[in-house]
Amino acid sequence: MTRSMFHNAVVTGACGGLGQALARELIGAGACVALVGLQRPALDALAALAPGRCAIYQPDVSDAVAMQAMAADWMGRFGVPDLVIANAGVAGGFDTAQATDLSVMRRMLEINLLGAATTFQPFLAPMRERGQRGALVGVASVAGWRGMPGNGAYCASKAGLIAYLQSLRAELRSTALSVHTVSPGYLRTTLTAGNRFAMPGLLEPDDAARRLLAGVAAGNEHIVLPRRIGWLSRLLGLLPARLHDRILLGQPRKPRVGEPGATDIPGLK
Template sequence: MPTFQRAVITGACGGLGQALARQLLDSGAQVVLGGLNLPAMQALADLAPERCRIFTPDVSDAQAMQAMAADCLQHWGVPDLVIANAGVAGGFETSDPVDLAVMRRMLEINLLGVATTFQPFLSAMQDSGQRGALVGVASVAGWRGMPGNGAYCASKAGLIAYLQSLRAELRPTRLTVHTISPGYLRTALTAGNTFAMPGLLGPDEAARDLLRGVAQGREHIVLPRRIGWLSQALSLLPARWHDRILLGQPRKPRAHQAGATPIPGLSHPHDKT
């Protein structure tokens, strides 16, 4: 198990976030947990109360994230690992005007939320002169758009480009930037999927591979690797053939449909009459 001394994790309520927190706490690290499910995070904190702090900010709220970072820096010092893991998923239909709110909220959490997570720690991490890692959890869905999933794919594609930019900016420093591209993980975000999920990976295994890859300095980590190979193989097909394959798959549930996962901060326009 790679050793990190002080870690910050957003999205600590979900399957991957919880697995990361457990493994880091087991290794002896101090861990700051950010999420919206207080009982879930408290259960994690109970594993090592003296090495865990809990916060419940909206990751798209820059002021709330800055307050969380200020507390962390004051009480524990500069982290050597910041994992921007918070994310939401859901289907999207461009023809339905109410789904524009879904896209806006997804971009706020999945894309803006990564920048608001990194920003308040960045100067302190650079000034410390110590090695540190900034980790953004993207998705193989950011490699190519999929029918009925435009908002999620756009948010993850934007995140991949943002991480590329940040990585280039930080090359002269001792900070590294890591892009994580999971395929299908066995979490609440995939529980409602009715389509095939090749390479489905459990969160504990994914967390272990993620932390090992970051410790090894790998800038691009696909979980599991074989789903990356499959995606790359499909990308070699003519676009029309690729689209035809994807169009034959069931679509991800849209917000407020059966099987959809909640999107924090999203109103319920589909429930209105």
């Protein structure tokens, strides 16, 4: 399915987890792939799978000028993409009472939310002008459906991304471009490795990548990975807010920056 559908793709956050799995899947299907990320060894390993069809870029996804330069170079060498996946993201616990966590929230919003817009922006006009089918994919999260204790920054960034993608989808209805919102539950990646709570429906990145690309190829505007985690989240959402909060408050919280199990947030000051 991916072989006939996507020929030129851009993937941010391609260094590991879902992004790496998506890049491998697309490369294996014969696509030319722009590998966007910060960890050069991981990107080199991917590019080695198809040296003539890949290029490596290491911009800060929240830097609009750097992203525009990346896009210009890619399109100058390989042409206008038919698939752009804004996958780059970071996660971490958050406590509003801690002044140091405010910089964590700012950086998380820059990468998870602004980073999607800076990823799409330089490709949007060329993709529209080409007049052919193309897909813009934003990787959000079921965490964006409802706020969770100790996870306010991440939940806010993903909720904002979902709303942004809704707006973009409406704006592009009359064009050949489609906008897809992906809401993963728990994937076995470095972002979840330090989680101290139950992760129902834990999915392997390779499986998630195949399901995501199949969903985009099928034209699904909303993709939940796996589906059952979406059903569980919606079921919990039917509970009275006080009861829902009580259940969530009983769970261990995601590690904050500096705590054991916390993931790195690049560019954090």
